[in-house]
Every structure is written in C-alpha cells, then in structure tokens.
Amino acid sequence: MPTYGDIRKWQPAPLEATVTGLNQRCDELVGLSDELTASGVPEGWTGEAADGARAERDRLQNSMELLVAAAAAVRRGVAEASDAVEALKHSVAETDSIAERNHFVIREDGSVVDNAPVTAHDPAHIDEYFRERQRVQQELADRVEQAVRRGTDIDSDLAGVLRAAEKGEINDGGATSLQDALNAGAGQGGLSTIGPPEDGSPYDNAGWWDSLSEAEQQAIIDEHPEWIGNLDGVPGEARDEANRARLETERAALEARRDELQADLDDNWFGGTFTSADAELDAVNAKLDSLDAIEETLARPGERQLLLLDMSDERAEAAIANGNIDTADHVAVFTPGLTSTVDGSMGGYDNSMAQLQFRTEEELARYGDGGSVATVTWIGYQAPQLSVGGVLFDSNSVLSDGSAQRGADSLAPFLNGIDASRDTDPNLTALGHSYGSTTTGLALQQNTGVDSAVFFGSPGLGTNDVDNINVPTGNAHYIEARNDAVGDLGYFGIDPSHMDGMNHVSAGETTLPDGRTLTESTGHSAYMDDSSTSQYNLSVVVGGMPDRVVTDDGKGFGDILSWPVPGTY
Template identity: 30%
Template structure:
C-alpha cells in the first residue's frame, strides 16, 4: 500500500489590533472646528474695531495697530484649524474603515481555522480511501493554502495602510505645532465663506426660499460647506433648506461657544446681565436635551439614539429663544413627526419637549418596528410665554397674531425638511405634524395660509384650529388625515368654539362640524388633579393619546382608537361623550 502526503497549510497569522477611537477623533475634529469658529469671530470683531469711526486720536490709532496683528493672527489660526479639523475628520473616517476591514479579517481567520481543523481531522481519518477521496483532500488543502496566503496578504496590506495613515496624520499635525508654523501654513489659504454667501439662492439673498437654499448648498463642495459651517454657524444652523446633519454640526459649534463663554465667566466670578443669564439658561437647556437623547436607546434595536440640534438661536424673540431637537434623523427616517408646543414654551422648554418627542419616537417605533422614526420638537416661533418686564406676550394667547407669524416659520421649516431629503435613496417620508395647545392654532395657520407638506395633521388640546379653518379639509388634507384629540377635562380645549359657543381661536377640531378624526385621549387619572393637568398629559407613556399618536405617526391608521365627537346642541352647552367613557391604560410598549 502506497503512502500519500497531504500538506496542511500553516495557520493564518493572528490579526493585529487597529488602535484608535474613530468616534473620539470625530469629537476632536468637531472641537477643532469650534475653536476655529471662535477665532473667526475674534478676527471679525477685531476687523470691526479697525473700521469703526467711534473712536479717534492717538490711543485709537495705537489700539488699531495692535488689533491688526490680533485680527491677522486669529484669521490665520482659524483657517489652519479648519484645515486640520478636516484632516482629522478624514483620518477618523479612514480609521473606521480600517477597523471594519479588521473585523472582516477576524471573521475570515475564524473560518480558515475551522476549515484547517476539519481538513486535519479528515486527513488523519483517511485510511484505505479511494484515489478520488485522496484527490478531494489534496484539492481542499491547495485551496486552503491559497486562501490563507490571500488572507495574509490582505492582513499585511491593512497593517501597511495603518502605518501610512498614522505617519501622514502625524506629519500634518507636526507641521502646525508652533505659532511660526501656523503662520507659514496659513500662507495661500483663503476663506471662501463670505463670498459663498453672496451667491444666488444663499441664505439672506433676495427671494431666498428653502428650495433655493438647498440648490445653493448642494452646489458647494465639501470643503466649501465646511468653511461655511465654521465661519457662519449661526446662519447655516438656522436656515431652512440645509440638511439636518449640517445644521446640527453648525448649531453645536454655536452652542459650545456659548456655553464656554458664559459658563467660564460665571465660574470665574463674573456677573451676567439679565439677557446673558437667559441666554445661558437656553444654551444649557439645549445641551441637556441633547444629552437626554444620547442617553436613550432605540426600543427595537437597543442602539443609542442620535440627537440633532436643527435650530438654535437663544437670542430670538427678545431672548425667549428658538430651538428644535430631533430624536433620530428626519432626513433619512421613514416616519417623521414634528411637534409644535403652545403657551408658556420658549427656548428654555426644550428639555421637557425633547422628553415628549422621545416618548413619541419610542411609541411610533414599536407600533411599526420595521420602519425607522424621527421625532422633532420645534420651538421655532414666539409662543405666548412670559409675563415679565421684557414682555407680556402671554396675553397674546387671546388672538392669532403669534400663531400667524409662527405658521409662516413652521411652513418654511417643513418645506426645508422635504427639500433636503434624497427620496431616490431614502424614499418619501411619511410626515405627521402635531400641534398642542396654542401650537395647534399655529399648525392650523401654517396649513391654511401657507400650505404644509404633511401627510397627517394632529391637533391636541386645541383652543381652536384658527379662524381660517371651518372644516378639516381647509388644512389642505383629506378629513381622514386630520386628527384631533382632547381630554374631556382639558380646560384649554374648552375655549375653542363649538357651534356658536366659544371665545377661542377658531372651531374646536374635536367638534363634529369640523370633520376631523377624533381619537381617544382621556387619562386614567382624570379628575384627580387641577384644571390644567389634563392639558399637559398627551405625551405621557401608557396614555390613550400617546398610543394613538404613535399609531398615526407609524402610519397605522386602522389601529387608532376612535372617540365620539363633541357637539353643540341648540338648547345647551357643548356636550362631550368622552366624559362618560371610562379611560383605559394603553400600552405604549415602554415605561417612563
């Protein structure tokens, strides 16, 4: 009997680690961009001082001479840091790709080791086997050898790529690790940001719309977009028609600069003016809201949620502030909602508002686990919110002036959401717009006066849908896609007009004459709290209202629990059949 030798290939090499944290590097790149933006502001401030005419004389000239150096130095550092930020971001992107390649190699090596172990066992067991079986074993050994060699080459390539990337980023950082090198590196660098804002369609140009802004933004290359984010974060972050991720990046720069400036002054014992104190409170509220989103997890995948700061202007509306935070990315999610709050909400209210839309996110996600969700709390208008010495705009809740102005802003925000979405990639979003309290009047004004690109409209706790809306279809949608929910003991909803009765802001959307789809919105604790309590419970977990809104956002219209409409008999006051129904706990799929 002849002996046949079958050579078992050597085991593939162990997979070497790919050190580094791509997420931490992206944070570092964002920090560099924030510093760059601050330096750009300093350069602009110094330049404004130089051009000022309010100060003359020898001291003024001496100051201007000194300011020239400050402005030039700040501008140089801003441009160089912006460039370095992009280089670090590119390195982080490459690092993430190299880590994915390593993960693939780990999986391939495991498979190769299993094949090698199986082949070894089969060879050892091959006694008195046929020539055909021997040939099969030889072919398996040869193929394994080729696959191991290919693996070893790919592993070597990965290690070389790691060394090359590390050497390149080290050289780039070392080239600007002193003031003199920064000055040399700035030679030839030109800031394109200001000129880009003069192009047709740019924010602030004549006739600019969300559509024209989006066309302008997409005409820019990545470096131009990054330059604008660094140099003009307030503009980029708060302009409709710019993608959510870019707005978020810009607004986080503005937020970080605000917190650093105001908290540092406070920590150093300096006093803040009333306006600065309000500014800081709104900045801190925005940061807390973002932190709260980051602490949440998707109820289906258990993955951390992404938060997006798609509006941030703490000085808007006389210091009340404007802000919007999204749970999930509305530019890519399949089911998108925008919630508009009402009276007593301003920029400092975003923490509670984000909790509300976070609850809505979870409910809608669980209502349709196969589809992605994004829920936005939009406080982008001057809601009636204060009684202080700086304004009595709460008194304006009795008319629609603020709702009218807010409706125009809301319509632009929603148009911008539609414009930035790449429907060829992500498909068309199912968009639900929800108005609560005075926010429902704002939504009504947006729909009747400007038209909104919504698939469903939901009005909750409404004091009236606006005087231009006599029927659900006046909102520009079929009545089957206009929804209304009001707890029977919600005193604010009792202000709306029912028939001929009411002093509110239009017809009650839960009235049978309005023609909307009324859903159940009672609370099991009905009647156990003060008169305003029911008005503030619509987004609470395991309530009828949140359950039904989640179904609407998820597109599950048939799962919505209908309620009988309010009506106004000629012989007496408004009648609400929901008063006689026993409220039920509705499982929204998660606990608070």
Template identity: 30%
Template sequence: MVTWSDVKRWRPGPLQGAVGPLNEAYNKIIACGDDLRDINTPDGWSGDAAGAAANAANGIIDGLEEYSAEIAAMRRGMAATGDAITGIQHGVTEAESLAATHHFRIGDEGAIIDEGPPPDIPDGQREAVAAERRTVAAELRERVTQVLKSAGDLDNDFCAVLDRILADNTIDATANDNQQTSLAAAGNAGAVHGGLSIPPPPPAGATAAQNAAYWATLSEGQRTQLAMDLPELVGPRDGFSAKQRDIANRRLMERERTELQNERNRLLDGIDAAERGTIDPTDTPRLKEKLGDLDNKIRGLDNLAGRLEQPPDTPEDQKYYLLDIDGSHDGRAIVAHGNPDTAQNVATFVPGTGTDLANFGSTLDRADVMHRAADKATSESNSVIAWLDYDAPDSIPDAAFSSFAEGARQPLDGFQDGLRESHQGDTPSHNTIIGHSYGSTAAGFAARDQQLAMDDFIAIGSPGVGVDDATGLHLPPDRVWAVAAENDPVADLGHFGTAPDDPSFGANTIFSAPGSSWPIVGYSPEAHSQYWDPRNPSLAGIGQVIAGKQPH
C-alpha cells in the same frame, strides 16, 4: 453666456483627473528650491560676464517662481471647479427629474416647456391640477435660473484664473529676494489666486424652494465651507440641508452664548452702579429680575449645548441636528432628533404656553420620548423635531389671545416647506405635525391659513385649532388626530374652535389615560402634561401615527 445645453454637458472628471499630474509636477518643482538657493555668482568674480551670469540665474529663479505659482493656482482652480461642477450637475439632475415627473421639459436655452398634464384627470380635479402645475413651473424656472447663474459665476471665476496664468501674472516674481528663494512660498501665493468664490445665497426672506434651488447647485464641500465661514447665512435657512445647518448653528450658538454673557456683565455693572447710588437705586429690583431671566436663558443654552454633545459614531437617525438658534427676547430653538433629510418619517412638535429657551430642554425631552415611540412602531428611520420658532405665550392669561398663534403661521409654513425641499431620495418622507396645548393652536392656525406640507396632524390637550371641523386643516379627516385626557382641563376648553376630540369635529382619536385628578373637581393641571408618561397608551399611539401607522 452659458446655456442649459452647455451645462448639461459639463463633467467634473477631466478637471479632477488633472489635479494628480499637476500635483506631481508641483512637488518636483518645489524640490528644486534648495538647489536654486545655491545659484550665486562666485565670490571675487566681477565684470560683464559675472553680471550676465547673475541676471541669467535671476531669470531662471523668477521663471520657476512664476511657474510654481501658476501650477499651484491651476491645481487649486481645477480642483475647485471640478468640485463646483459636481454641485451644478446635482442641480441639473434635480431640475430635470422634477420636470420629467410632472410632464415638463427644459429647453436648450433653459425655457420651461409644458407638455401638458396626463389626459385622464377627472373633471373635478382639473383646476387643482392646473394650480399645482403652475407651482411646479415656477419652481422649475427658479431652479433653472439658479443653475445658470451659478454656472455663469463659475465660468467667469475659472476664466479669471486661466487668464491670470496665461498672462504670466499669477505673482510678481521679480519682487522677491532671490537670495532667499522659496518656491513653496511662491506656490502658496499662487494658490491664493486659484480659489473660486461661492455664489451668494438668495436674499433674506427667500422661500424654501428658492433656497433649495440655490443649495442644489453647491457641492458638498462648498456647502460645508459656507456653513463654516458664514454661519448666519446658512443656519436659519429653510430648504438647506440639516447637516450644514447644524454646523452653522453650533457656531452661532457659541456667538449667542458670548453675547448673553456680555449682556450679563453689563447688567451686573448696572446693579453695582444702582447699589452705589451712581444711577437711580429704584432700578435695582428691575435689573435683578432681568438678571435672573438672563441667567435662566444662559443655563438653558448651556443645557442645550450639553445635549448636542454626542459621540462621533452616533448613527444618523439618533443624532441631534441644531436647525436654528436665537438668544434674543425669550429665545428660540429648533432641534431634530434624527436627520430629517434622510428619515422616512418626520414629525414636527410645536410646544405651547410658557415654552422658551430657558426651559427648552423639557420640549426636547418630549421629542426624544416620541422618537423612541416611533422607533418602537416601525423599523423605518424617524426624525422628531422640537420646533420653537415662534413667541409662545408666557402665561395662561396670554394664552387666551390668538396673536401668538398668528405669529407662528409663516415660520411653521416655511419650515415644513423646507423639510420637503431638503429631503433626499425619490420617496417623500411621511410628515406629521404635533401640537401640544397652545402649540396645537399655533399649528392649527398655520394649517388652516397656509396649507402646511404635512400628511398627519396631531392635537394633544388642545384648547382648539382655529377651525370647527377637521377638514378646515386641509387634510382628510382620517389624517387628523386628537389626544385628550379625561382630566385635562385645557382639552375641554374649545376656546379656539370646537375641541378636536369632540365627535362633531370629525377627527380620529388616540386613546389616553385619564391622568391625575383632584378631589371633587376631577380635573388637574398635571393631566395636561402626562401624555408622554411611558405607561400612558397615548405615547404609543402618537409614535404609531408618526410612523405612518394606525394606532392600536
């Protein structure tokens, strides 16, 4: 059994260094292929000696075919194992770093040893520190378990390759037609047996920490291969890196587009049957309405695909990353503008009532505008994420109910945890949650009940965030921000708790222009959506908070 001390000593260098000499040997053998095809018994020669000569020639050919296959298998196996060890060493490094940071140690067999918290913890914080240490210990156990599992799988896989080679059983060379000898074909057949399996990810429903523990043990090449081969296992996983999630989800988007088109064709057949009287003709209006909704969704998906097309040399902090896509029901999507794994400031924008895949482009427009505002506020790198991974209310009457916000709690919590887990570098990113309209209610419920991984919270045009006091969001009140236009009717509702801009709520405020107004009543629906207008000071203030600065 592979132990922690074993894995800590693993190094990819010797295996990777052997690939070059093996490649040279392989190329020399393949070059002999033409000569082997010329080894035949001369015409007219028969008898015992001729038979012996033919058997000898066949033995040489069979041996070289087996040798070609063995070298090809060894070459591929060593390269793949060296690459896999790189990933496992990354997992070891991350676990050891996490342990050292929090005063833990990992024993030679993989046991988590608690060396105790710092001695100068104030009495009032001891319980909270103890709870945090239990969480860290659990994450360390998960990481160690995943590293050892991946290491054990790798050890078994590579041993199987070596066993096959040592047993001269890489291929059955005697089954080949030596009159048509191809050492290259034998090598290709052998290389198949040098491949290694990629360990399967944790089961569906795993936490972001569990996903990240697994992901840390894979090399960059393994991650990309998994995203390409099994995109459904990578695309929606919180805790996996944005780069590979994007690769996977772009493939899934193509599948979603095909499935929606197939559904459209079935609807057209149904409408045709209804109009010809083959089925109940009263179904026609319903089917046509469904067709219209489906066409809108397809257009939304096509528009998103167009937005994602960028030049290959687009800088990382300006690229789009598709972090999730789902064409079922109203549709869902998550798109980051800028890589959240490397950005110093990361904001998650939760839209409100009426948002779906068909009109997701407007949500992405607002994310783009806030990204530009953050770029103006700081020279640090920024990522702003348009997050639609919940069923937003379809209409204003629907928005009176809390069930939609309750449904957003778990996915938003998992996503924010995943941002923390997948972020690269020694310094955590500064993370902000931004909710507009009912989106602020959804984000507020998640912050209240799940204690989201965030540093700042911004409620824009909010009907309430589920609490009557800023501290109910589990942040210091000076890290909670309210943006409310004077003429925005939603911002004064207080339907889901005290309005965030009310002084009694205790939040900071970001100044906004009053917005458009209607005669006599003053309020206007337009004011509810004008926070992102370039001339509205609220936009600059939002950008400054995203950048970790005080609005001015």
C-alpha cells in the same frame, strides 16, 4: 451667463485633464530651480560683463517666478472648478430626476412645465392634487434658479483667474525661489464659495447646498456655521454640526453681556429702577439657562440633532430631534403652546418625543411595517407666557393669535425644509398642543408638504374649515381629553371637535385586540403620557398607520376588531 441647458452639458473630465497637464508643467518649472541657481555668475567673476550676466540671470529668475505663480493660480482655479462642476452636475441630475419622477419637464432656458398625463381626478381630492403639483413645480423652479446662480459663479470666478493670468496680474508675492512663487500663485487662484440665497425659500436653500462640493460644505460648517444652522432646506446633519459649533460662541457672547449688565447695576445706586438693565439681565440669564438645557438634552443617550438655535429674540428658540431627520422613514414635528420655553420646557418635551419615537417604532415593528422614526421638539417661536401683564398687554399675549401667526411663518418653512433637504420625502406629521395647535393650524394653511396632522387640547386652529388645513383629505386628527377646558374654548376658530371632516380620536382608556390596556389622559397636559391611548394614537398616525387609531367609540377607522393579532398572520 450660462443657461440651465448649458450647465446640463458641463462635464468635469476636461477640467480634470487640464489639471493633470498643469501639475506636470508646474513640476517641470519648479524642477528648474537647480538649473537657475547653476546659471549664476561664477565666483570671482567681476566687471561689466559679470554685472550684465548677473542682471540677465535675475531677469530670468523673476520671469520664471511670475510664470510659475501664474501656472499655480490657474491650476488651483481649474481644480476647484472641476470639483465645483462635479457637485453641480450631481445637483442638476437630482433636479432632473425629481422632475422626471413627477412628470415635469425642465426646458433648456430653465422654465418648468407640468407634463403630467391628463387623467380623471376624484373631485374630493382635486385641490390637494393641484396643491402638490404647485409645491413640486416651485421646488424645481427654485432648484433651477440656484443651479444657474452657482454655475454663473463658477464660470465668473474661473474666467477671472484665467484673465488675471493672461494679463500678467498674478504676482509672485516677492518670492525668492520658484517654490515660493508656486505657493504665492496658488493663493491667488482659489474660487469663491457662494453664500446662501438671500431670503431664500427652503427649496432655494436646498438647491444652493446641493450645488456645493463636500469640501465647500464642510468649509462653511467650519468657518460660517451661522449661515446654515437655522437654514431650512439644509440637511439636519449639517445644521446639527453647525449649531453645536455655535454653542460656545453664543455662550461667550451672553456671558460677556451678563457681566456688563451686572457691572452697570452694581455701579448704579438705584439698581435697575430707572433702566431696563435688570429685565435684560434676567433675559440673558434665561438664555444661558436655555443653553444649559440644550446641552443637557443633546448629551442624553440616543441620536439627537440640534436643528435650530436662535438667541436673537426676547427668549431663546431651539429645535431638537430624536433620531435623524435626513434618513428616517417617518418624521414628526411637535409644537408646544402656552408657557413653553427652551430653558423650562425642552427637557420634558424631549422626553415625551423620545418616548413617542420609541412607541412609534414599536408599533411599526409589531405590525410588520418596519421603518425608522425621528421626532422633533420645535420651540421656534415666542410662545405666550402666563403673567398679568403678559396676558393683558404683551404683544405675545395668549389672548391674541399674533404669536401664533409669527410662529406659523417660521414653522411652515421648517416643515417644508425637511422634505426639501431630502432626495425622498419622509412621511411627515405635524403635532400641535394647546396654543401650539393654533400655531400649527396656521402653518398648515400654507403649502408645507405635511402628510398628516394631529392637534390636541386646542383652543382653535385659526380656521373654521378643515379644508383650509393643507394635508391630504382625511389626514387631520383631533384629540380632546376629558376635563380639558382649553379644548372647549373655540377661541381661535371653532372647537375642532365640531369641525366637519376632522377625525376625532380617543384619549380614553382602551383595551386593544392584542390585550394591551392603554390608560386614559385627562385634563390639558397628559396627552403624551407614556402608554396612554392618546400617545398610542399619536404613534400610529406618525407611523403612517391611521387606520389603527382608536376613536371615542372604541373603534378605529378600519374597525380595530378586525385587526390581526401579532403572530397570527
């Protein structure tokens, strides 16, 4: 098995030169077809000598066909290995670049060593410093692992083709011409496309994807979209293309199941009284409605990416981005709470995220910072629903944090995957509302690489200590509107309003120094209303300008009275 050091030295040029030579030899061999035909037994020649000449000519033809088939197999194998090595070379270079930028050393055996200079660190930030070091080190280790896995696969596949050719195991497929033999041999020389790592981390997935050639990546999108549509660490553009391709097959499967259930119910005197068929039919119809909502959302003006499509649970799960998460300077991921469903909520939340994207870019342009923004609506978990049975007895009850815990285990790698899929990390913000803030708070107790968080209308973050929310010190924010009873519950940890170290920002009416008046948000569900103070505060945090937030005393953390008015500086 090759080591990481071995793979570092691999170059595609010798393979390319070999392909050039094999192209020439294959052309020469196929060009001998006419000579073989001309060497046949002249018409009218009969007898023992003619039979012998004919047999010799057939033997030569068969030998030539096998030779051509073997040459074609080797040519294809070496050509595909050349492309694969080129892609792997770029992946290794990217991994080494990440290591160098962050002061890590990757040894020849693939071990990752922290080589950062020993400097004094602010004790208030030491935990986050080491947490980030650990995150980068894990990313490098996983990328190295996937590079070695891919290199081993290339080496093994090409060796297998060469070995088969050497042993005469490449057949001509019953060819009757050298061209037929060439085609048959080429079909036996292809290298396999290695699948994604089993239960891989976002960094494993990113390393695997980066190790593939563009042709291999496109083949996976075309032939195995289910491999990558929901795979955290794969770029958003690839996930979007794969998931859009899955929409039709998901719909067909659901429609077939719907028709089957309806036929069973129609044929049963008691309907669904003694079976669960009627409940399942309702669930299937809701999933079909979810597909409708997804397609309607994707058809809206502006760029959108379908980053998650999962019909395997009781209710559909999906995530849709406004903008491009692969290129945006600032990315925000919003997790909604109680009663959220794809069929009932995606359209409305997408509108809010589109408005937030616009307002954030507006603030960035207004204050000269510039930059692009992508916002994501993430309904990637089974949010609690409001029903008597659901509240009291359902495993996804809003009275339990079970759904939030399970959601957090899906949200954390989704957040991590955004960073893992890119050469340069965006400014990444997590937004959580209501029960979704509990889900987000639990996710951020893992090492997600999120830069800022804003919670609003929260019944608790799953902790009493803001230091357990793993974002840089000072980058956790909380908004609570007037008359929001949920925000005072403190059910899943203390009321975030009472957390030491939490930044408390306003939802009240505000007039900014430039004369703009922002409206108040009241109650539990108006935090993202357009042109509201709470939406404005979300936008400046998402845009990496937390010093411009407005607090409940009417001032920002940098004192908004000192802000320059646009056009005066």
